Amino acid sequence: MEKKTYAPGILQYIPFFYVIWSDDLVSASEINVVEKAIETDESLTKEEKEQLKSWLNVEQPPANEEFKNWKQTISNSNIKLIESETYPLSTFSQKIVCAYFDTCPFNDSLKHIEINLGIQPNHYNHLFNVEVQHELTSDFYDANEIDSILKGKYSKTIDAFRDAVKDPIFKWDIHRNKEDFRTVVLKQVQFLAEKGYGAMAYPKEYGGTGDMEGYATIFENMMYVDGSLTIKFGVQFGLFGGSIQKLGTKKHHDKYLKKTGTTALLGCFAMTETGHGSNVRGIKTTATYDKDSDTIVIHTPGTNDNKEYIGNALHSKMASVFAKLIVDGKNEGVHAILVPLRDEAHELLPGVRVEDNGYKLGLNGVDNGKIWFDQVRVPRENLLNKYGDINEDGHYHSDIKNPNKRFFTMLGTLVGGRICVARAGLGGAKMALAIAIKHALKRRQFNDSIKIQEDLLMDYPSHQLRLTPLVASAYVYQITLDKVMKVYCDDSKSDKRMVETQVAGLKSIITWYANDTIQECREACGGKGYLIENRIADLKGDVDIFTTFEGDNNVLLQLAAKGVLSNFKSEFNSAGFSSVLKLLGTQLTDKLATINPVYSNKVDKEHLYNPKFHKHAFDHRTRRLTYTLAMRIRSYVKKGIPSYQAFLKVQTHLLALGKAYSVQLAYEAFTEFTEQISDNKNRDLFRKLGTLYALYEIRKDASWYLEQGYLGSTKSKAIRQRVERLSTELRPHIEILVDGFGIPEHCMSAPIAH
Numbered sequence: 233m234e235k236k237t238y239a240p241g242i243l244q245y246i247p248f249f250y251v252i253w254s255d256d257l258v259s260a261s262e263i264n265v266v267e268k269a270i271e272t273d274e275s276l277t278k279e280e281k282e283q284l285k286s287w288l289n290v291e292q293p294p295a296n297e298e299f300k301n302w303k304q305t306i307s308n309s310n311i312k313l314i315e316s317e318t319y320p321l322s323t324f325s326q327k328i329v330c331a332y333f334d335t336c337p338f339n340d341s342l343k344h345i346e347i348n349l350g351i352q353p354n355h356y357n358h359l360f361n362v363e364v365q366h367e368l369t370s371d372f373y374d375a376n377e378i379d380s381i382l383k384g385k386y387s388k389t390i391d392a393f394r395d396a397v398k399d400p401i402f403k404w405d406i407h408r409n410k411e412d413f414r415t416v417v418l419k420q421v422q423f424l425a426e427k428g429y430g431a432m433a434y435p436k437e438y439g440g441t442g443d444m445e446g447y448a449t450i451f452e453n454m455m456y457v458d459g460s461l462t463i464k465f466g467v468q469f470g471l472f473g474g475s476i477q478k479l480g481t482k483k484h485h486d487k488y489l490k491k492t493g494t495t496a497l498l499g500c501f502a503m504t505e506t507g508h509g510s511n512v513r514g515i516k517t518t519a520t521y522d523k524d525s526d527t528i529v530i531h532t533p534g535t536n537d538n539k540e541y542i543g544n545a546l547h548s549k550m551a552s553v554f555a556k557l558i559v560d561g562k563n564e565g566v567h568a569i570l571v572p573l574r575d576e577a578h579e580l581l582p583g584v585r586v587e588d589n590g591y592k593l594g595l596n597g598v599d600n601g602k603i604w605f606d607q608v609r610v611p612r613e614n615l616l617n618k619y620g621d622i623n624e625d626g627h628y629h630s631d632i633k634n635p636n637k638r639f640f641t642m643l644g645t646l647v648g649g650r651i652c653v654a655r656a657g658l659g660g661a662k663m664a665l666a667i668a669i670k671h672a673l674k675r676r677q678f679n680d681s682i683k684i685q686e687d688l689l690m691d692y693p694s695h696q697l698r699l700t701p702l703v704a705s706a707y708v709y710q711i712t713l714d715k716v717m718k719v720y721c722d723d724s725k726s727d728k729r730m731v732e733t734q735v736a737g738l739k740s741i742i743t744w745y746a747n748d749t750i751q752e753c754r755e756a757c758g759g760k761g762y763l764i765e766n767r768i769a770d771l772k773g774d775v776d777i778f779t780t781f782e783g784d785n786n787v788l789l790q791l792a793a794k795g796v797l798s799n800f801k802s803e804f805n806s807a808g809f810s811s812v813l814k815l816l817g818t819q820l821t822d823k824l825a826t827i828n829p830v831y832s833n834k835v836d837k838e839h840l841y842n843p844k845f846h847k848h849a850f851d852h853r854t855r856r857l858t859y860t861l862a863m864r865i866r867s868y869v870k871k872g873i874p875s876y877q878a879f880l881k882v883q884t885h886l887l888a889l890g891k892a893y894s895v896q897l898a899y900e901a902f903t904e905f906t907e908q909i910s911d912n913k914n915r916d917l918f919r920k921l922g923t924l925y926a927l928y929e930i931r932k933d934a935s936w937y938l939e940q941g942y943l944g945s946t947k948s949k950a951i952r953q954r955v956e957r958l959s960t961e962l963r964p965h966i967e968i969l970v971d972g973f974g975i976p977e978h979c980m981s982a983p984i985a986h
Contacts, residue, residue: 237305240333241280245270247325248345249287250302253294261836263288265348273341308512319343350715369673369967373917378972381914382710389446394451394976396427402457406764410596417597418458418547421468422495430469431493433648434477438489444648448717448744449651451652452710455659456979460597462656467543467598468492470649472499475552479568479642488550488570498533500544502553502571507536509784512566513639517605519555519569519615523626527609530555530571538604541781545586545601549574553605559619559628565635566642570614571605583608595775611692618632644728646782650739651717653782657746658713660775662706663979664768666892666970668753669699670985671760673967689756693960699756700959701928702749703969704921709742711905712898733795737894740785740792745776750775757984766982789890790883796858796893797865809862835950842904843919846926850896852942853933857889888936924958 233688238246252266270276270284287294294302294861307330317323322342369789381391407413424430433447434440447470476484491497506515516537520529530553532538539553550572552842557567572583580586589600619642622632632638640782672689689695716738720731754761754768761768779785839845861882868878879886902922909915930937937943943951962969980986 237301238343239280240329242283243305243332244325244339244342244862245284245330247306247321247328248342249284249294250299250306251321252349253299260290262349266345269341269344272344273339275339275341279800305508313689319346321347344748349857351665366914370964371968373914373965373968375968375971377911377914378917378968379974381909382707382972382974384714385451386446386449389443390449390453390974393429393450394974396424396429397453397755397976398978399423404458404459404767404979407597410591410688413597414546414599415459417458417464422463422464424465425493425495428471430465430495433469434473434489434493435485438485439493442452442723445714445717448648448652448655448713452659452662453653453974453976455656455771456663456975458597459656459660459771460595462659463595464598465772466652466656467501468495468498468647470652471501472544472548472550472552474648475501475568475616476570478648479552479618480570481616481618481942483613484570484616497550498544498548498550499550499552500542500573502539502542502551504539504541505536506538506540506602507534512643515554515556515566517553517555518558519553519567520558521560521612521622521626521879521960522609525609526626527559527568528612528615528622530569530605530608530610532604532606538602540602541589541600542603543598543600545603546588546599549578552616555626557615561627562621562628564628564630565639567620568616568642569610570616571608571610573603581608582779592773593776594770595777608916634718637860640732644732647720647732647735649726650735650782650788651713651720652689652717653778654709654739654742656712657743657775657778658706658709660771661702661746661749662970662973663975664750664753665699665703665706665770665981665984666973666975666980667766667768668761669703669970670755670980671757672699674710675760675984690963690966693956696959696963696966697739697956698752700925700962700966701955702745703962703966704924704928705749706973707921707969708898708902709738709745709926712738712901713742714924715901715905729795729798730945733792734894734897736783736788736795737792737890738898739783740779740788740897741891741894742773744785746775747772747779760984766984768982786887789894790886791890792893793861793886793889796854796889797862826947829944832941833946835947837954840924840947840950840954843922843926846899846923846930847896847903849930849942850899850926852893853892853936854889854896856940857885857892861885861889892933899926899929920962921969924955924962927955927958933954 233894234777252262266288267285270281273281276284287298306328309328311324311327311331313324314320320340322339322345325342326339380387401416403418405416407416423431427452428439428441429447431440432440432450433442433444435442451462453464469492473489476488476492480488489499503512503515505515505517508516516533517539518529518531518533520531521527522529539551542551545551550570552568553571554566554568555610557569558562571584572581573586574580581607585604585606587602589602592600615622619632620628622628630638632641669690672695675689716731716734719725720728720735725731750768750772754772757768760766762799764770783791802900834840864882864885865875865878867877868881873881899922902918902925906915906918906922909918930943931948934943934948934951936943938948
């Protein structure tokens with residue numbers, strides 16, 4: 233043992249000082265915590281207290297020689313740091329004292345510092361030249377409790393579904409032949425239909441339980457089984473069946489809905505066209521009413537006017553075809569018509585042509601195809617007539633006189649599908665995170681000593697930083713989607729425009745998040761992540777398309793931004809000139825408050841972790857973008873530029889607003905939920921996840937905040953450091969957090985996850 237350098241009272245604090253000064257996050261509040269501990273420590277002499285306090289001067293930090301001496305003293309103690317100790321650093325410090333002296337009573341003042349500074353073993357296990365006895369994960373939190381919080385009132389529904397997919401038919405496998413894969417997926421869909429899951433969102437009289445919210449929750453869990461199953465299930469029961477349920481009337485429900493829910497009738501949703509993509513209003517397929525025969529003639533006028541990328545196209549007997557309805561020579565806008573595709577022998581009917589889309593990047597268990605119609609006649613009754621009908625006299629009638637409002641009301645039926653797509657994407661991201669993190673808790677790589685075992689991937693700060701904020705985001709987005717689905721299903725609110733705006737934005741940011749997360753997980757697993765057997769490669773291919781179906785994300789973000797703008801316009805017009813003055817005053821007040829150097833450079837932990845700061849930052853960004861966008865459009869229009877052209881000029885601004893609005897919406901939904909958690913321990917955990925999400929999102933848009941003067945460079949840097957710190961603080965609980973997703977063990981088939 234080397235000769236001791238410090239007295240026992242001083243020595244016990246040295247590991248803490250070493251950690252504090254090795255961390256760039258020394259702030260006034262943290263110094264205050266340590267000073268308070270020293271002040272109340274009765275084991276210290278007055279001289280020892282003065283010595284320790286002198287090392288807490290931010291203006292005059294300890295000299296490098298002193299710092300080296302601390303490290304030498306710690307290293308020469310030959311004490312092992314054990315992560316699984318209740319207070320690992322405090323215990324480690326006391327053992328060092330024991331190594332040099334005969335007495336070493338546990339000091340509660342050290343425990344106070346460790347708790348209040350949130351110091352975790354990962355903050356210092358690379359700092360000391362000592363052996364660290366790692367624990368894979370802490371048992372402080374319970375994954376089952378977390379899973380129960382996330383499941384909420386749908387616990388029984390989700391548990392029953394997870395139980396259902398234990399059947400051997402759902403065992404994941406590698407499929408090289410798309411025909412075989414499609415057969416497997418079809419059988420899986422039929423199995424779930426037999427269990428009642430297909431009709432789940434339909435009324436009781438048609439075999440369902442009327443539970444659209446419950447139906448949405450199983451989409452995440454279905455992704456744990458397979459992406460192709462999830463999408464084919466959604467096409468059959470959500471899109472095809474949903475169009476009958478939402479756009480049809482009782483005669484359609486009676487004739488088709490129960491058959492759809494049991495898969496006795498397989499159907500597809502034929503909206504998208506080769507030449508028109510997201511522009512539903514611009515589709516060319518026509519549905520012309522022939523009064524003489526009392527039929528509707530479905531026709532594809534041009535080569536590129538065919539329906540494309542239609543899921544279930546090869547297995548279906550019927551399609552919900554979206555077409556321009558022409559009655560008495562007048563185009564009444566886009567409507568949906570049920571069109572039979574095949575007979576009982578599964579042969580195509582006259583005038584119908586279907587081609588296979590072939591192999592895709594992913595989802596090869598879904599039979600996507602192209603469909604053409606050549607003067608195909610169907611009965612007038614096949615028009616899904618909830619919002620527009622042709623009466624027996626052959627005249628068109630709709631209770632919604634405004635064609636624009638009628639069109640968007642019909643498209644509102646897509647909102648539920650967009651929520652389910654976002655949920656499926658989130659399920660894919662969760663699966664990838666669980667695999668990548670479990671791998672990182674087993675895979676070892678590098679060390680600076682040949683005597684010590686290589687370090688776990690998850691113990692590297694860079695690995696924590698790349699994965700932990702994504703885990704926090706998964707929690708935020710699940711709670712948000714639960715809330716927005718609840719609002720969507722609330723029949724007491726007939727005006728769905730607000731929820732349509734919300735879903736358009738959320739579907740975009742969540743499916744982009746899912747793709748980014750899966751890619752990060754693939755890279756985090758190295759070559760193992762590239763192997764199909766480890767599931768991430770398939771998830772990557774399957775989830776990729778989620779960004780463009782059920783609405784292209786860039787288009788949907790503009791839709792969301794226009795919705796925000798409409799609300800702004802309503803406020804703008806409601807009180808005339810006084811409203812404008814009030815709004816300008818609010819903006820000015822905001823600006824004065826936020827560019828104050830004291831605020832823009834405030835770096836205290838209490839401030840940076842405060843939800844009030846996060847909400848203000850998100851709200852400021854949304855309102856600032858809304859206001860400047862409105863002023864830009866107004867300026868263009870005043871110059872005589874047509875409104876359509878004005879909107880083209882501000883497209884990037886619209887996208888920025890759509891993202892900002894959606895992030896704000898997600899964070900506010902999560903914080904509201906978190907405060908309702910009754911258990912203090914889990915509520916604190918969720919608060920920490922919310923804080924990490926908020927700071928991570930603010931950091932991602934730091935350039936905007938810096939440009940606006942909302943953040944100063946000091947605060948921006950502190951936020952970056954806090955994201956790193958929080959990621960490290962959550963390291964001991966990271967496996968519990970991914971286990972809290974509730975992914976069934978029988979779905980975790982990736983070898984690297986075990």
